[in-house]
Amino acid sequence: MANTPYPQSYYAASANAVAPRPVLQGEVETDVCVIGAGYTGLSSALFLLENGFRVTVLEAAKVGFGASGRNGGQIVNSYSRDIDVIERSVGPQQAQLLGQMAFEGGRIIRERVAKYQIQCDLKDGGVFAALNSKHMGHLESQKRLWERYGHTQLELLDERRIREVVACDNYVGGLLDMSGGHIHPLNLALGEAAAVESLGGTIYEQSAAVRIERGANPVVHTAEGRVRAKFIIVAGNAYLGNLVPELAAKSMPCGTQVITTAPLGDDVAKTLLPQDYCVEDCNYLLDYYRLTSDKRLIFGGGVVYGARDPANIEAIIRPKMLKAFPQLKDVKIDYAWTGNFLLTLSRLPQVGRLGDNIYYSQGCSGHGVTYTHLAGKVLAEALRGQAERFDAFAGLPHYPFPGGQMLRTPFAALGAWYYGLRDKFGM
Known part of the structure; x- marks a missing residue:
């Protein structure tokens, strides 16, 4: 058995x-x-x-x-x-x-x-972090859209305010959703x-x-x-x-990768995320992270189309983490894993x-x-x-992936490559 x-x-x-x-x-x-x-x-x-x-x-x-x-x-x-x-x-x-x-x-x-x-x-508070002015414009529109449907627990964060909630110099602003959390x-x-x-x-x-x-x-x-x-x-x-x-x-399994640091201690953890909110950026291929109850940083991102398990997850995700938090360059990674989610074309x-x-x-x-x-x-x-x-x-409405199951992975990967370029150049 x-x-x-x-x-x-x-x-x-x-x-x-x-x-x-x-x-x-x-x-x-x-x-x-x-x-x-x-x-x-x-x-x-x-x-x-x-x-x-x-x-x-x-x-x-x-x-x-x-x-x-x-x-x-x-x-x-x-x-x-x-x-x-x-x-x-x-x-x-x-x-x-x-x-x-x-x-x-x-x-x-x-x-x-x-x-x-x-x-x-359970902790309250989630942040969408903007890496450029285009992202910030999207978050302003998102706030208006969500408020139109009665969702009002939202605060736009300018460059000063986002520094108060996440110690990352890469962001120009963000949107705080207090009904989000982790x-x-x-x-x-x-x-x-x-x-x-x-x-x-x-x-x-x-x-x-x-x-x-x-x-x-x-x-x-x-x-x-x-x-x-x-x-x-x-x-x-x-x-x-x-x-x-x-x-x-009409669907395709995809993998995403996650790493978890060794415990950082209260002082270091509080410098990274002082209010203990979770964060995700606004890229198409986004990064996301948060603190655990024992003050580790969980950091995830990336997509593997077709749900293959990468040989070295830490090699994929650690550079992303260090781009956000270079001060963690000497921190040990205790756990690294992958998990599958199901993608639809729409x-x-x-x-x-x-x-x-x-x-x-x-x-x-x-x-x-x-x-x-x-x-x-x-x-x-x-x-x-x-x-x-x-x-x-x-x-x-839902549609099959172009080319059927045999070609769905390369077509999806090609699309991700295109959007990855847009993310890289802020398009």
Whole structure:
């Protein structure tokens, strides 16, 4: 029997202690079978359990094994493509609904943390950092756009103000979102899993779904068991593989890399990020960073298209960190890891239904911490017969990558190269 452990990340090393969960053996009956115990699956399960459904969750490895337990830990509002892009793509009613939901995911996270007393080092405050005047103009427009949808916890930062929140000389300004923030992402997932179980839900680990038997009463098969359900929620994202071929056709797994320093000590940490906000820059291929509760710097960035694991992650990310903080040149890197996210061509999430009873959400395109929590609520609403918000997402247009699966990686990499040049020259 396969036993897939967590990657050797800072998050796994500092995770709250939990007992291993059982492997599915034999047959189980339930109302909803959720495939994937990441944020989308756990959020769906929680909302469904709170509304009286019986829920069984199947996880191929361990809770939060994928992007949910490996990401930068930043609570960032909206979607990978912002509301103005959505407004140009769909009608006003659909855009209005999606715009209203753009700030809900962060609220859901905070509600879950408070309600279920989840210990995940939640901190408020996130900064978008501008490297040039073009970025600053974008942030000014973003502030007006978000305020138009009722999101007002925003402050534009000039060059003096951004120096007060991040000790980096590269930025000309920024935008502070106090409803943003950061968490220990794996501990958030573990806390949500415990909440699922406290409500009577069941989670099986090391129990990969290998086949879905579709029909009026679908069955999800694993190596040693099966789950009979009324509904299925597919929440595997970049780790789903080819279980549902029609979902794989319009998406592409991509890898991002993260490093974590040795503990810096309170004094050094406070000089880098005095208010303990998280930061991401405004480049297309952006860098992001924050402090941990034990005063390490977590720094991430870069994209590997096709989700290959780089041979030397530190060699890729450390120069980025030193460009922002040259004062850390002698600091040791204790952890380096990669994790996959699922990219769509539009960079908007894909939500829908296959037949009458298989629902899915995928393709957060690197912007998933808040969206996945919203997705769980939207999917649960749809299963309860309240489909207006589900339909708003399901109606977003999506397209296959040019050249199909064989050419999607080189085409995406070529596009990234182009945008990387624009970032480099401030175009």
